[in-house]
Each structure stands twice: as C-alpha cells, then as structure tokens.
Amino acid sequence: MKTMRTDVAIIGAGTAGLSAYRAARAGGKRAVLIESGPYGTTCARVGCMPSKLLIAAADAAHAVADAPAFGVHPGPVRIDGRAVMARVRSERDRFVGFVLEGMEHIPAEDLLRGHARFAGPRELSIDGHTLVQAERIVIATGSTPIVPQEWRQAGDRVISSDAVFEWTDLPGSVAVVGTGVIGLELGQALHRLGVRVTMYARGGSVAQLGDPEVLAEAARVLGGALDIRFQTSVASVTAEDGRLALASRDETGRERRESFDFVLAAMGRKPNVHELNLELAQIALDRRGVPLYDRRTMQCGSSAIFIAGDADDELPLLGEAADQGKIAGANAARFPDVQPGLRRTPLTVAFCEPQIATMGASYRDLCASHGGRFAAGSVSFGNQGRSRVMRQNQGMLRVYGEFGSGRFLGAEMVGPRAEHIGHLLSWACQARLTVSAMLDMPFYHPVVEEGVRTALRDLAEQLAAEPPAPVPCPDCTPGT
Ligand SMILES: Cc1cc2nc3c(=O)[nH]c(=O)nc-3n(C[C@H](O)[C@H](O)[C@H](O)COP(=O)(O)OP(=O)(O)OC[C@H]3O[C@@H](n4cnc5c(N)ncnc54)[C@H](O)[C@@H]3O)c2cc1C
Ligand SMILES: NC(=O)c1ccc[n+]([C@@H]2O[C@H](COP(=O)([O-])OP(=O)(O)OC[C@H]3O[C@@H](n4cnc5c(N)ncnc54)[C@H](O)[C@@H]3O)[C@@H](O)[C@H]2O)c1
Numbered sequence: 298m299k300t301m302r303t304d305v306a307i308i309g310a311g312t313a314g315l316s317a318y319r320a321a322r323a324g325g326k327r328a329v330l331i332e333s334g335p336y337g338t339t340c341a342r343v344g345c346m347p348s349k350l351l352i353a354a355a356d357a358a359h360a361v362a363d364a365p366a367f368g369v370h371p372g373p374v375r376i377d378g379r380a381v382m383a384r385v386r387s388e389r390d391r392f393v394g395f396v397l398e399g400m401e402h403i404p405a406e407d408l409l410r411g412h413a414r415f416a417g418p419r420e421l422s423i424d425g426h427t428l429v430q431a432e433r434i435v436i437a438t439g440s441t442p443i444v445p446q447e448w449r450q451a452g453d454r455v456i457s458s459d460a461v462f463e464w465t466d467l468p469g470s471v472a473v474v475g476t477g478v479i480g481l482e483l484g485q486a487l488h489r490l491g492v493r494v495t496m497y498a499r500g501g502s503v504a505q506l507g508d509p510e511v512l513a514e515a516a517r518v519l520g521g522a523l524d525i526r527f528q529t530s531v532a533s534v535t536a537e538d539g540r541l542a543l544a545s546r547d548e549t550g551r552e553r554r555e556s557f558d559f560v561l562a563a564m565g566r567k568p569n570v571h572e573l574n575l576e577l578a579q580i581a582l583d584r585r586g587v588p589l590y591d592r593r594t595m596q597c598g599s600s601a602i603f604i605a606g607d608a609d610d611e612l613p614l615l616g617e618a619a620d621q622g623k624i625a626g627a628n629a630a631r632f633p634d635v636q637p638g639l640r641r642t643p644l645t646v647a648f649c650e651p652q653i654a655t656m657g658a659s660y661r662d663l664c665a666s667h668g669g670r671f672a673a674g675s676v677s678f679g680n681q682g683r684s685r686v687m688r689q690n691q692g693m694l695r696v697y698g699e700f701g702s703g704r705f706l707g708a709e710m711v712g713p714r715a716e717h718i719g720h721l722l723s724w725a726c727q728a729r730l731t732v733s734a735m736l737d738m739p740f741y742h743p744v745v746e747e748g749v750r751t752a753l754r755d756l757a758e759q760l761a762a763e764p765p766a767p768v769p770c771p772d773c774t775p776g777t
Contacts, residue, residue, distance in 0.1 A: 298425065298426060298427065298428050299426065299427045299428070300427070300430060301329065301409070301428070301429050302429075302430045302431075303329045303429060303430070303432075304326035304432050304433065304630070305317075305321040305326050305327070305328040305431060305432070305433045305434070305435065305626070305629045305630060306328070306329050306413075306429050306433075306434050307321070307329065307330050307331065307434075307435040307437055308331050308413045308421065308434070308435065308436050308573070309331070309332065309439055309569075309606070310330045310331075310332035310338075311338045311439045311606060312338050312339070312615055312618040312622065313437035313606025313607070313608070313618040313619070313621055313622035314330060314332070314435070314605075314606070315330070315338070315399075315400070316605070316618070316619045316620075316621075316623045316626060317603075317605055317622040317625045317626030318330045319623075319626065320622070320623045320624075320626030320629075320630065321626040321629050323626075323630075324627055324629075324631055326433075326630045328407060328626075329407055329408075329429060330403065330407055330408055331409045331410075331411065331413045331423060331429070332409075332410060333410070333411055333424075336397060337393035337397060339439055339440075339607075340615045340618075341393045341395070341396050342389070342393055343458065343459045343462055344615070346388075346389055347386075347388075347389040347461075348458070348479075348482055348648075350384065350385040350388050351381075351385050351461070351462075351483065351487075351490075352482060352485075354381045354385065354490060355485065355487075355488075355489035356489070356650075358489050361374050362374055362489075363688065376490050376491045378490070378491075379465060379466050381467060382464050382465055382466060382467065383465075386462065386465075389462060409423055409429070410423075411424035411426065411427070412424050413429070414574040414577075415573055415575060415576075415577040415578040416428060416574070416577060417577055417578075418578055418580075418601070419433075419601060421434065432632070433601040433629040433630075434601065434602045434603070434629070435602075435604070435605060435622075435625045435626060436570065436588065436602065436603070436604040436605070436608050436609075437604070437606050437608060437618075437622055437625070438569035438573065438608045439568075439569050439606060440566035440569055440608070440610070440613055441566060441569055442457035442458060442459065442562065442563075442564075442565075443564045443565050443566060443567055444456075444562040444564075445564075447533075448534040448562065451534050451541055451560075452541075454540070454558065454559050454560065455559075455562065456559055456561055457561070457562055458479050458561070458563065461483060467487070467490055468492060468558040469493060469558050470494070470495075470556075470558045470559075471484075471487055471492055471493070471557060471559045471561055472496075472531075472543050472555070472557040472559070472560045472561065473487075473495070473496045473497070473561045473563055474496075474497045474531050474560065474561065474562050474563060474564055475497075475562065475563035475564040476498040476504070476563075477504060477505075477563060477564070477565060478504050478647045480563030481496075481519065481647055481649040481653075482647060482648050482649055483561065483563065484496045484561075484563070485523055485650065488523055494523065494524065495524045495526065495555065496523060496525040496526065497526050497529050497530070497531050497543075498525060498526065498528070498529065499529065499530040500527070500528065501516060501527050501528065503515040503516050503519060503711075504647040505645045505647065505653065505655050506653060506709055506711070507655075507659050507660045507661040508695050509660075510693065510695060511693055511694075511710065514677075514692060514693045514711055515651075515653060515692070515711040518651060518691045518692055518711060519711075522650075526545065526547065528547060528548035529546065529547045529548070530546055531544070532544040532546050537556065540556050540557065540558060541556065541559070542556055543557060566607065566613060568587055568607060568608045568610040569608055570588065570608055571586055575588065578597075578600075578602055579600065580597040580598055580600050580602055581597075581598055585610070587608075587610050588602070588609070590603070590604050593638065593640060594624065594635045594637055595609075595624045595625035595628060595638070596628060596635050601632050601633075603628055603629050604621075604625065605618065605621035605626075606621055606622060612643060614645065616641070616644075620639065623638065624638030624639075624640075641727060642657050642724075642727040643655070643656065643657065643659075643723075644720065644723040645719075646715060646719050648716070651689065651691050651711050651712045651715065652710075652711070652714070652715035652716055653710065654709075654715035654716065654718065654719030655707070655708070655709045655710070656707055656708055656719050656722050656723035657705070657707025657722070657723060657726035658697065658706045658707035659707060659709065660695070660697070660709055662707075663697055663706060663707070667699070669765065670700060670764050670765070671698065671699055671706060672697070672700060672756055672759035672760050672764075673695050673697050674695070674696050674732075674756025674757070674758075674759060675693060675695045675752055675755060676748045676749070676751040676755065677692075678691060678693060678694070678713060678745075678748055681745065681747070682747065683744050683747070684712070684745055684748065686743065689712075689713035690713075691712065691713075692712025692715075693710070693711065693712060694708060694709075694710040694718070694749065694752045695708060695709050695710070695752070696708045696722070696732075696749075696752045696756050697756070698731075698732045698756045698757075698760050699760075700760060700764040701764075702731065704729060704730075704731050705722075705725055705726055705730055705731065705732050705735055705753075706726070707726060708752075712745075712748070713745050717745075718746065718749055721746065721749070732756050732757045732760060733757060735753055736753050736754065736757060
C-alpha cells in the first residue's frame with residue numbers, strides 16, 4: 298500500500314468538499330481531495346439543477362394549459378417527452394461541465410480516487426491502495442436517497458430521484474412515495490408534463506412545513522392540484538407484468554392495489570457516514586451514527602476532524618454545504634486555533650407551486666424555545682391583489698415575533714413568489730430587525746409583498762398586546 302502525507306485530507310469532492318479544499322488551501326495548507334464517485338457534485342448532477350430544469354419545462358406546460366383562463370387560447374398542448382428530457386440532460390451536462398472546469402486548476406497530486414475509510418484518527422485507507430496520513434480530516438461525504446431494500450427486489454423501476462434525470466422519455470405513470478421536498482417538486486413537475494402521478498404520504502407532512510396552519514393550507518391547496526393520498530402507507534411494491542404493483546393502506550385500514558410504470562422513493566436521504574469506519578476515528582457519534590460537532594466551527598469534539606454538508610444531516614441544502622465546507626476547511630487549516638464561522642439565517646424553498654418557504658426560527662423551534670410565548674401574524678393570499686391578478690391567489694404566510702423586544706423571528710409560507718419573500722424575510726431576520734422597523738420599509742404597489750405587510754401589521758398588533766400564558770405546542774409531533 299502506498300503512503301501519502303498531507304496537512305488536510307477531505308473526503309468527498311462535492312459542494313462541501315470543494316469548498317473545504319479551497320478554504321484549506323487559502324489557509325496555506327497542503328490538501329488532498331478524495332472522491333469515490335463521479336466528479337460534478339450532487340447539486341449539478343442529480344440535485345438542484347436537473348430538478349429545476351424539469352420544473353421549468355413543467356411550468357411552461359402549465360402556463361399554456363392555464364392561458365385560456367386569461368382569454369388566451371394557444372391551442373392544444375403537445376408535450377414531447379423526449380425533447381423535455383433531452384433539454385434536462387443537456388443543460389444538466391452543461392452545469393456539470395462548469396463544475397469540472399472549476400476543478401481543472403486543482404493539481405493532479407491533490408486529487409485521489411477511491412473510497413476513504415478511517416484507519417485511525419489521522420489516517421485514511423483509500424480502497425486498500427493508499428494510506429493517507431493527514432494532520433486534519435474533513436468529512437464531506439454527502440447523503441444517499443433512502444429506498445427500502447424490500448422494494449428494490451421489484452427491480453430497477455423502483456427508483457430514487459437520481460434515476461429520473463437519466464430518463465430519455467417521460468413515462469406513462471409514476472407513484473411518488475413521500476411528500477417531502479423532492480416528492481412534491483418532482484411529483485408536481487411530472488404531473489404537469491402529462492404523467493399520471495399518485496403521491497403517497499404516510500402522515501400529513503408537506504415539504505418542510507411545521508406550522509399547523511400553513512401545513513393545513515399547503516395540504517389543501519396541493520391536495521387540490523395533485524392526487525395526494527395523505528395518511529396512506531405503502532404496504533408493498535412488487536413486479537407485475539413488466540410494471541409495478543403498489544399496495545397501500547389508508548387510515549381507515551382500506552387497502553388498495555394500483556399499477557405504475559415506476560415507483561419513485563422520495564422518503565428522505567441518509568448521511569454517508571456509515572461506511573467510513575468511524576469507530577476508528579475516536580469521535581463521539583449521535584444515536585444515528587452521525588458525528589457530534591459544533592455547528593459554528595464544524596469541529597467534531599476537540600479532534601482534528603471536521604464535518605460539512607449533507608454528511609452532518611443538519612440542513613441538507615446547497616448553500617449550507619458551501620458555507621459549512623468553507624468553515625470546516627478554514628478551521629482544519631488553522632487547527633487547533635479553530636474559530637466560529639458565519640452561519641446564516643436558515644432558509645428553505647420548495648419549488649412546487651404554490652412555492653413553500655421557511656426562514657429563521659421554525660414554528661416547532663419557537664414552541665420549544667419560547668414555550669408558546671411568541672406572536673404569529675398571518676395573511677391569506679386568497680384575496681391578495683397582485684396574486685389574484687396573476688391567478689396565483691392561493692396559500693398563506695405566518696410571521697413570528699418576540700414579545701418585549703418586538704424582534705422578527707421567522708416565518709413559514711405556502712404561496713406565490715415564496716422564493717423571493719423567503720429571501721426578503723430571512724435578510725430581515727439576520728439583520729435582527731424588529732417588526733416595526735420592517736413596517737417602516739418601502740412596499741410598492743401592486744406586489745405580492747403587500748401581503749407580507751398585512752401579515753406584519755397583524756403581528757405588530759398582537760405584539761402590542763399582553764403575551765399569553767405559556768401554551769403547549771398544539772401539533773409538534775415529529776413526522777406528523
Ligand atoms: C433532487 C434534489 C434536488 C435538490 N434541490 C436543491 C435545491 O433546489 N436547493 C438546494 O439548496 N439544495 C437542493 N438539494 C440538496 C443539495 O443538492 C445538497 O444539499 C448538496 O448537493 C450536498 O452537497 P454535499 O457536498 O454535502 O454532498 P455531495 O455533493 O453529494 O458530495 C459528497 C461526495 O462525497 C463522495 N463520497 C461519499 N463517501 C465517500 C467516501 N467514503 N470516500 C470518498 N468519497 C466519498 C460522494 O461520491 C460525493 O461525490 C437537492 C437535492 C436533491 C437530491
Ligand atoms: N428545493 C430544495 O431546496 C430541495 C429540493 C429537493 C431536495 N432538497 C433537500 O433534499 C433533502 C431530501 O429530500 P426528500 O424529499 O427526500 O426528504 P424530506 O425529508 O424532505 O421528505 C421525506 C418525506 O418522506 C416521508 N417518508 C419517510 N419515510 C416514509 C415511508 N416509509 N413511507 C412514506 N413516506 C415516508 C417523510 O414523512 C417526508 O415527508 C431535503 O431535506 C432537502 O434538504 C432540497
């Protein structure tokens with residue numbers, strides 16, 4: 298076995314790993330980037346970018362289908378599935394190409410191919426061919442979609458999101474299991490592109506929402522547009538005449554058997570930390586086997602090991618992977634003098650329609666941290682002017698504020714332009730603005746943001762009143 302020495306070894310050349318590599322090099326250290334899979338990052342290859350390409354095609358189809366409601370009659374819609382998927386794949390390849398181009402400046406001796414496993418707290422074995430001795434190590438191994446083992450036995454038509462972006466044509470029918478972000482984004486896009494889509498939610502969850510009022514509104518609106526079977530669990534998936542038979546059971550115990558071309562498991566992703574021999578790393582793990590770490594420094598205990606991106610299972614998003622990688626790489630370079638890095642206000646967006654966004658402290662966090670002693674203002678977009686003009690007058694926004702300080706704390710939303718409103722509100726949150734300072738800001742007319750003002754006014758009124766006695770959170774059961 299070859300032995301290699303380096304200051305910093307980074308496991309995983311995805312977004313977090315590349316960011317950590319750049320930060321470690323900027324810190325003046327020699328760094329090695331170890332990758333077992335294809336280069337190009339999850340985001341560009343099978344994540345953010347191809348999913349948004351598919352959604353863009355679906356939005357185009359939807360705009361044409363919706364046009365007659367404005368008195369515009371474009372004629373019958375014809376969706377060319379091959380052309381749709383050809384564009385998704387070729388634009389995806391372009392985005393991957395940019396990542397590969399960006400890697401061209403990395404010296405060949407800093408890139409190592411193979412699967413890394415700990416051989417000791419400062420040693421990694423790479424597929425048994427190379428032993429890397431590193432002063433510091435960054436774990437940036439990403440995550441893998443969860444597909445139940447028993448369903449896999451039904452064959453390769455049981456898929457995760459990865460496979461969707463390899464399709465050369467659109468299928469006739471897809472069962473989507475899970476109403477998280479991936480299920481909703483891909484399920485709705487396929488539905489709008491003419492695929493028969495049925496979605497199964499074992500509970501009532503919708504994307505990343507935790508506020509019971511926003512959740513109920515999202516379930517109502519999306520449930521009206523899509524065939525979503527809430528409170529229905531999938532009992533089995535079996536192969537049947539070249540297709541898949543899916544057996545499900547609803548909350549009344551009623552069983553149903555339906556046939557689909559594909560079953561898309563959109564049931565979450567698990568961090569890639571279970572094949573790293575972490576027991577040899579001498580770091581503490583949580584009960585799921587994920588290393589315990591300080592979220593400001595990304596350091597695992599007081600060790601020379603750092604973690605970043607989906608691998609730590611904190612908030613599996615692209616921006617988080619980039620930020621956490623930068624902090625981990627910079628601290629690996631300056632170890633043992635680690636310093637807190639910038640962690641931004643959390644912001645999540647699901648690109649379904651209506652879009653879903655959360656920012657700042659979530660309703661569930663506030664129930665735990667404030668014991669019910671926070672105020673919530675709300676607005677419905679049902680009659681909001683500009684939303685109605687665009688025929689996008691659905692959904693609601695709830696904004697949260699703190700009694701006493703009047704500080705804006707966070708929000709949850711399903712509704713039009715949520716990707717932009719999410720940014721606006723998360724900036725206000727990070728700037729630690731009070732609700733009254735936000736109301737002093739300009740609001741143009743007629744814009745969807747006037748709805749935000751209505752919700753903030755409602756919140757300001759409530760903050761002016763006496764805080765209520767602490768109440769238990771009405772619906773904070775995880776997974777509901
Ligand atoms: C369908 C989909 C849509 C998404 N859409 C969005 C979106 O719109 N916005 C958003 O913010 N986020 C989105 N995400 C999430 C985002 O893609 C991820 O959070 C982000 O890509 C994670 O980056 P990472 O660096 O942690 O992991 P990755 O980019 O997956 O990098 C990890 C790398 O580590 C390698 N590796 C693993 N184990 C080892 C080992 N032992 N040895 C060597 N190499 C190893 C892997 O091969 C991989 O290349 C989406 C994800 C999916 C799946
Ligand atoms: N727009 C975006 O930012 C974006 C888009 C896609 C993915 N992502 C990231 O990828 C991550 C993974 O996405 P995801 O949608 O797979 O996970 P998720 O955690 O968002 O949702 C998983 C869903 O599957 C359900 N589920 C779990 N086990 C199930 C079972 N046995 N039967 C039925 N349902 C089950 C859960 O209740 C949940 O609703 C997200 O957490 C997100 O961070 C982000």
